[in-house]
Amino acid sequence: xxxxxxxxxxxxxxxxxxxxxxxxxxxxxxxxxxxxxxxxxxxxxxxxxxxxxxxxxxxxxxxxxxxxxxxxxxxxxxxxxxxxxxxxxxxxxxxxxxxxxxxxxxxxxxxxxxxxxxxxxxxxxxxxxxxxxxxxxxxxxxxxxxxxxxxxxxxxxxxxxxxxxxxxxxxxxxxxxxxxxxxxxxxxxxxxxxxxxxxxxxxxxxxxxxxxxxxxxxxxxxxxxxxxxxxxxxxxxxxxxxxxxxxxxxxxxxxxxxxxxxxxxxxxxxxxxxxxxxxxxxxxxxxxxxxxxxxxxxxxxxxxxxxxxxxxxxxxxxxxxxxxxxxxxxxxxxxxxxxxxxxxxxxxxxxxxxxxxxxxxxxxxxxxxxxxxxxxxxxxx
Amino acid sequence: xxxxxxxxxxxxxxxxxxxxxxxxxxxxxxxxxxxxxxxxxxxxxxxxxxxxxxxxxxxxxxxxxxxxxxxxxxxxxxxxxxxxxxxxxxxxxxxxxxxxxxxxxxxxxxxxxxxxxxxxxxxxxxxxxxxxxxxxxxxxxxxxxxxxxxxxxxxxxxxxxxxxxxxxxxxxxxxxxxxxxxxxxxxxxxxxxxxxxxxxxxxxxxxxxxxxxxxxxxxxxxxxxxxxxxxxxxxxxxxxxxxxxxxxxxxxxxxxxxxxxxxxxxxxxxxxxxxxxxxxxxxxxxxxxxxxxxxxxxxxxxxxxxxxxxxxxxxxxxxxxxxxxxxxxxxxxxxxxxxxxxxxxxxxxxxxxxxxxxxxxxxxxxxxxxxxxxxxxxxxxxxxxxxxxxxxxxxxxxxxxxxxxxxxxxxxxxxxxxxxxxxxxxxxxxxxxxxxxxxxxxxxxxxxxxxxxxxxxxxxxxxxxxxxxxxxxxxxxxxxxxxxxxxxxxxxxxxxxxxxxxxxxxxxxxxxxxxxxxxxxxxxxxxxxxxxxxxxxxxxxxxxxxxxxxxxxxxxxxxxxxxxxxxxxxxxxxxxxxxxxxxxxxxxxxxxxxxxxxxxxxxxxxxxxxx
Numbered sequence: 001x002x003x004x005x006x007x008x009x010x011x012x013x014x015x016x017x018x019x020x021x022x023x024x025x026x027x028x029x030x031x032x033x034x035x036x037x038x039x040x041x042x043x044x045x046x047x048x049x050x051x052x053x054x055x056x057x058x059x060x061x062x063x064x065x066x067x068x069x070x071x072x073x074x075x076x077x078x079x080x081x082x083x084x085x086x087x088x089x090x091x092x093x094x095x096x097x098x099x100x101x102x103x104x105x106x107x108x109x110x111x112x113x114x115x116x117x118x119x120x121x122x123x124x125x126x127x128x129x130x131x132x133x134x135x136x137x138x139x140x141x142x143x144x145x146x147x148x149x150x151x152x153x154x155x156x157x158x159x160x161x162x163x164x165x166x167x168x169x170x171x172x173x174x175x176x177x178x179x180x181x182x183x184x185x186x187x188x189x190x191x192x193x194x195x196x197x198x199x200x201x202x203x204x205x206x207x208x209x210x211x212x213x214x215x216x217x218x219x220x221x222x223x224x225x226x227x228x229x230x231x232x233x234x235x236x237x238x239x240x241x242x243x244x245x246x247x248x249x250x251x252x253x254x255x256x257x258x259x260x261x262x263x264x265x266x267x268x269x270x271x272x273x274x275x276x277x278x279x280x281x282x283x284x285x286x287x288x289x290x291x292x293x294x295x296x297x298x299x300x301x302x303x304x305x306x307x308x309x310x311x312x313x314x315x316x317x318x319x320x321x322x323x324x325x326x327x328x329x330x331x332x333x334x335x336x337x338x339x340x341x342x343x344x345x346x347x348x349x350x351x352x353x354x355x356x357x358x359x360x361x362x363x364x365x366x367x368x369x370x371x372x373x374x375x376x377x378x379x380x381x
Numbered sequence: 382x383x384x385x386x387x388x389x390x391x392x393x394x395x396x397x398x399x400x401x402x403x404x405x406x407x408x409x410x411x412x413x414x415x416x417x418x419x420x421x422x423x424x425x426x427x428x429x430x431x432x433x434x435x436x437x438x439x440x441x442x443x444x445x446x447x448x449x450x451x452x453x454x455x456x457x458x459x460x461x462x463x464x465x466x467x468x469x470x471x472x473x474x475x476x477x478x479x480x481x482x483x484x485x486x487x488x489x490x491x492x493x494x495x496x497x498x499x500x501x502x503x504x505x506x507x508x509x510x511x512x513x514x515x516x517x518x519x520x521x522x523x524x525x526x527x528x529x530x531x532x533x534x535x536x537x538x539x540x541x542x543x544x545x546x547x548x549x550x551x552x553x554x555x556x557x558x559x560x561x562x563x564x565x566x567x568x569x570x571x572x573x574x575x576x577x578x579x580x581x582x583x584x585x586x587x588x589x590x591x592x593x594x595x596x597x598x599x600x601x602x603x604x605x606x607x608x609x610x611x612x613x614x615x616x617x618x619x620x621x622x623x624x625x626x627x628x629x630x631x632x633x634x635x636x637x638x639x640x641x642x643x644x645x646x647x648x649x650x651x652x653x654x655x656x657x658x659x660x661x662x663x664x665x666x667x668x669x670x671x672x673x674x675x676x677x678x679x680x681x682x683x684x685x686x687x688x689x690x691x692x693x694x695x696x697x698x699x700x701x702x703x704x705x706x707x708x709x710x711x712x713x714x715x716x717x718x719x720x721x722x723x724x725x726x727x728x729x730x731x732x733x734x735x736x737x738x739x740x741x742x743x744x745x746x747x748x749x750x751x752x753x754x755x756x757x758x759x760x761x762x763x764x765x766x767x768x769x770x771x772x773x774x775x776x777x778x779x780x781x782x783x784x785x786x787x788x789x790x791x792x793x794x795x796x797x798x799x800x801x802x803x804x805x806x807x808x809x810x811x812x813x814x815x816x817x818x819x820x821x822x823x824x825x826x827x828x829x830x831x832x833x834x835x836x837x838x839x840x841x842x843x844x845x846x847x848x849x850x851x852x853x854x855x856x857x858x859x860x861x862x863x864x865x866x867x868x869x870x871x872x873x874x875x876x877x878x879x880x881x882x883x884x885x886x887x888x889x890x891x892x893x894x895x896x897x898x899x900x901x902x903x904x905x906x907x908x909x910x911x912x913x914x915x916x917x918x919x920x921x922x923x924x925x926x927x928x929x930x931x932x933x934x935x936x937x938x939x940x941x942x943x944x945x946x947x948x949x950x951x952x953x954x955x956x957x958x959x960x961x962x963x964x965x966x967x968x969x970x971x972x973x974x975x976x977x978x979x980x981x982x983x984x985x986x987x988x989x990x991x992x
Contacts, residue, residue, distance in 0.1 A: 145391070187399070190391040245432065248417040248425020261433045266602040282429075286418045293407050300403050304396040316392045320399070327403045331410065338413045 027076040027373035029306065035299045036072075036350065036365060040065050042280070042292060043351040050263045050272035050279040051353065057272065061353055068362030075366025079374045083367060084314045087131070087138035091158070094131040097124035098165040125166045125174045126360045129325065130367070132162055132178050136185035137317035145313070146190030155186055170216055173332070173345040180328045184321040188307070222343040239275065242268045243337050246278040254285030272353045274345060277337040293334070296349075300327045306372040315371040322364045329361075434610065435600045438572030441591030442537060444618030446551055446581060448627040449655075449856075453542060454551050455582065460538040461513040463521060465494075468503035469530030476528060483520045484510055504605050506532060511670075539575060539669045545662030546630060549690045550623075550792070550854060552580015553665035569593055578668065581621065581854060583793050591618030622856045624653035628978040629969065633658045633950075636968040638982030640961065641685055642932075642952040643692040643833040645852075646969050649841035649938055649947040652850030652860055654790070656948075656969060657834075659691040693788075693795040696830035697951055700907030701758045702936045703779065703825035705843060705877045708751050710778040711766045712873040719876035722750045725761035731768065731816055738764050738820050741908070755880025756890045758906060760824050767823025772814055775822060776802035781866050782839045783849060784831050790852045798835050801828035826910055836936050837949035840904070842866065843881070844938035844947050846874045881905055882941055885963075892935070894960070895967040900974050904937025906963055908956070930954035935962030939970045946973045 023030050044061060051057040101124055136155050143151045159182030166175040187196065211220065225237045246262035255261070260282040263271035271279050281289050303323025310316040329349040335341035337348075347357050417425065446455035463484065470476050477494075480486065486509070494509050501507055513521070513533070521533050539554045541547075554575040557565075561576050570576070571593055577583035594615030599607045633644040633656040646656040661683075667676050680688055689695065711717040727745040728737040740746065740760040746753070754762035767775065779785065785800035799805070801822055803814040821827035831839075834852060842849040847866035868874060881903040884890040891906045909932040933955030938947040948966045955961035964983035972978050 184399075188392055188395045190395065242432075244417060245425050245428045247414060248421050249429035251418050251422045251426065261429055265433055265600070265607070267432045281414060281418065286415055289414045289418075290411065293411060297403065297407055301400055304400050308393050308396050320392060320396055324399055324403070327406075331403075331406050334410045334414075338410060338417065340410065340413050 024373070026073065028073075028369050029302070029372045032299065032302050032306070032365065032369065032372075035295060035302065036362075039295060039299070039350045040069075042295075043353075045257065046276055046280045046283070046351060047272050047353045049258045049260060049283060050276055052264065053258070057353060064354075064358050068359050071359060072362045072366035072369065075363055076369035076373060078370055080310075080312060080315045080318075080367075080371050083134060083318070083370070084138055084141070084312075087134040090127070091131045091135035091162075094124055094127040095162060095165075097127065098162055100124070102165060102168065123171075123174070123356055125162075125169065125171060125178065126356045128162045128166065128178045129174070129181060129360050130322075130364055132159055133181040133185050133318055133321040133325070136182045137314045137321065140185060140189045140317060141312070141314040146192055147186065152186065152191065152195060155182070159183060159186075170219070171345065172215075172219055176332065176344065177325055177328060177346065181321050181325040184324040185317045188317050188320040188324075219342075225343065239269055239343060240339050243275050243278040244339050246271075246275075247281040247338060250282040250285045252286045254281070254283050254288055257283050259283060274333065274347055274352060275337055276352045277334050277348045280351070293330075296327070296330045300324070300330075303368055306368055309375065310371045311375050319368050319371045322368055326361070326364070432602075433599055435598045435606075437596045437598055439594035439596055439612075439615045440572035440574075441593060441615035442617040443539065443554070443575075444585075444589040444591065444620045446589075447620065447622045448547075448625050448630075449623060450626065450628075451622075452627045454547050454623070454627070456540045456542055457537040458540040459535040460511065461518045462508050462511045462534050462536065463513060463517075464506040464508045464532045464534050466504060466506050466530045466532065467498060467501070471529060473498075476531065479524070479528065480509065480531070483524060484513070484517050486510060502603065502605075504603075506534070508534075541665045541669075543627065544664045544666065545687075546634060547625070547627070547657075548580075548662040548665045549659040549692060550580055550625060550630075550657045551665065552582040552584075552792075553578055553668045554582050555668050556671055571595075575669070579794070580792060581623075584791050585619075585621055585855065588621065589618040592616035623854050624648070624655065624856050625657060625854055626655055626973075629656040629972055630658060631980055632656070632972040632978055633965070633969050634660060634662075635980035636965040636983040637950075637952065640952045640955055641691070642950065642955065642962075643695065644948065644950045644965060644969060645692050645833050645837035646946055646948045646973065647837050647841045647850070647852055649844040649850065649944045652838075652841070652852045653856075654852050654854045655946065655973060657692055657854070659689070659693075659695075661685050661687040663687040690792075690794060691833065691951065691953075693790065693792060693832050693834045695951075696796050696798045696832055697932055697934070698827070698829055698909040699784075699825040699831040699836055700909045700932075700934050701760075701825055702836055702839075702905045702907035702934050702949075703784075703823075703829070704755055704758060704763055705881055705905055706779060706782060706839070707763050707766055707770075707775070707823055708755055708880060709868070709873055709877045710770060710775065712751075712870075712876060713778070713868055714770060714774060716766060716769050717751060719751050719872070722748055723762060723765060725749050725754075725759050727761075729761045729764035729820065731820070734817065736817060738817070751876055752880045752883055753889060755877065755905065756883035756887055758884075758891050763823045764820040767819050768816065770819075770823075772819045772822060773802055773804075775819070776800050776805075782842055784835055784839065788834055788838045788852050790834060791854050791858050795834070796832060798832055799828055799830040825907060833949050833951040836934065836951070837947055840936035840938055840949060841944075841947035843878065844903075844944035846871075846878070878903060878941075881937075885937075892963040895963045898939070898967065898971060898974075900940040900970075901942065902937050902939040902967065902970060903941045904935060904963070904966065907934035907936075908932070909934060930956050933960065933962040935966045937963075937966045937970070939974060946970055 044058065047061050048058050135158050139155055139158060140147055140151065147155065159179055163175050163179040163182070166178055225240060242262060246260065246268050249255070249262070260279045262268040262282055263279040268275055268278055280292065300323050303326065304320060307316050307319035307323060310319050326349055329346055332341060332344055332346045333348045336343055336346065349361050350358060442457055445453055445457065448454055463480070465476070467473065477491070490510055494507060497507050518533055521531070525531065541551060541553065555578045556574055557570065557576045565576065569592070573590070573593065577586040577589065582589065592615060594613045596609055597611040599610055601607060629646060633646065637644065637658065637660050641660050643660070644656060644658040645654065647654055663680055712719070725740065725746040727743055728739045730737055741758070745761065746757055746759040749757065749759045749762050753759065779800045784798055786797050787795040801818070806812055806814050818827055822829050838849065838852055847868060849863040849866065851860045851863060853860055882901070884904055884906065885892050885896055885902050887893065892904060895902065931954070933952040934950070936949045938944040948969050950962040950965040952962045952965065968983040
């Protein structure tokens, strides 16, 4: 906590010379960078164990990490006003691509998420994880705050349209993250508590509608499975039962690195991707879990500090939203793996193997670094 | 617009609230993880262990059964079978075609293999053909390098090298079925496919089976074995050594010749069973791996009933072999003395009854005492004695010699036989006892029934002058001594045994045909009626079909001075105890006492007149 406080205090100070020429030149926040590197280290260690010590997977992970770090370095150097300027354009391109997926998308694992551009396949929904909060922040930054009802409505449309398209793919996990990122912008912009309360009520009212008309069978099944995983132990309940066995059998101190029997003997499906938290918990125990979650909390809080200290409204809203989205990743994933939440395809951020998620997340952190490092040398109040 | 005190404050306020919410939500996750890893740790740890490991039983090798001289009667022999592991076979069809040229494969084997193949996992080993011949094993061994995924596996299977010779003693094992499952400790039989069904295999199942061992294996989610974590070897079953002498068994079997029947030979001093023949036998090997329908039908529908263990499950009328017992009972009850004489005509009549109880000798025996009554097997003498003794005293005395209840031999399926009494007839038939039935019982006919084994025990008891022994086959069977039969005077034994001696060793004895051995035999012949002759007719064996001929019985022991063997022979439709059963007993005794184990049919004399 003292690190947090120090970071907070330091963030309160005008940008100081002694913070380090190197980091200033790189436009990086050393605290955040350190925490992220630590997390990527956890990823390397755990993926290696969970993927049956596959060097091939490790190499591939290393390349993604390299790509992510490079992207972060580049994006950190780009000043926030550039992002602000390009926000609507990126959003527009993302929206077009989402429609394109709907029309020509590649179908993988029962869902239509991929767009094949010939040389590369990627998920446009990943772009929206950044583009939606950017767009919302761009829109609100030009309006009086707290937002007026009309502005709230416009922002909601900007969030819900891409979200709806992603739900149609169907990719509930990403839709959730995209929606959350947009809503966080509204919340940080000072959305009045009455709207928030009203929104929660509306959400409660919409759930039955979602259940009956929007959700797919497999999604409904996942929710039912959460309520009673033992009802279908070999079907949809299998993941969650095996995951709980992995975590529970780890105990306080864990079985030790490479000793996860659940993952090594393939009892735990998706052990190196969405369910990597279970492998981590099995090998490193409650102590490891506490350290890992502390690390995540530190990153989120550091992001919030950066947000609070950001010189522009756009930067503030975007930085806050990105930090809180990151938290949503952590919470939804760990909640799912421990059986608190239904199974939703959300990876453990920066630790799970695979997907474009890692690259997107690193890009997001690049923006956070940019917002942090492009403050004027001496902030004036 | 770019900045504003209140905006900064607003984001700060919202950020703090958001941070707090994050903190709380992570707290919930931590609480959940702590519950899983601390509170419920034990449960999940054991579930993970169950996931990870599989216990595989190691069946024990079954104990072997040996005869008295160490000849194997029940063996475990390796049986070879060819098995295929699908994931190691590059081209299943080509491999099967290649195998078809090396082995004789019929359509049913291929069909069963394909069916199993579909239902199996790719790393399971699937048997294609069982019980390969040695030639097939050799051919496969040569081709092996060109046939990846094809394995020849050896398993132990039960083999009875003596086939039908000892089938009724050793019995057989068979596949464990539903009924067996209900009676056994299933844990102890994990991995075992066979269990003793009959004979010694069943009686000594607990000793022969051994103790199951196990292997703790690490397996992955597909059930594939990764390594052996722990191994507790199986304890093989105990070998059982018998008192039975296979050579004597063969001699007795051969001595029966073409007749059906049973021969039981005991050592009268300790109850050791030396030979135990029930003819015909059957090949127990047929049953081991499931008998084929046709074979089974042939055995069950065979009129000679080869599956029927005549030595202990067939109760025949003992006939005149009970006469020494009757004599002893008469002496004990003071109804006769050794010197008591009576005139025996061709028949006996009860007062106020016109029925004539005929003697087997149409002319009658004339004046007879106890010695002659036994030696000549005089029916009239014993009709009179039985009439005076009454059925209940007879029942009590016969029962002391082990008749009417199982001998307690270490084999399953023994029957009790029957010694009738008033109480039995009331209970079983709901009728009162007729005096005439006492007379018939007095010569071992009527309701009276005994197994060859019981008769062997009875004659052993006589040979030992009242010290009964329990027959047993296992050398180490625990046999607690039976209560001796105490008589009022030792002279009573002398009188009765002298009579049995004179059955053979006198000019008037019924079995004098078997005289001439270099040792002295005592015994008693008997005939069990299959067919009751009407009062007005005479029994003409030439007119009757052989199936209706009387059964011949002979019991005996030798040497008289120091009995070392007691034999009971029961010859179905053998007509006369002395003529057919006597020589069989003599043959067995010759083999045992003189060491002449040549196999030949006994020189029977079916035309002999004597009973």
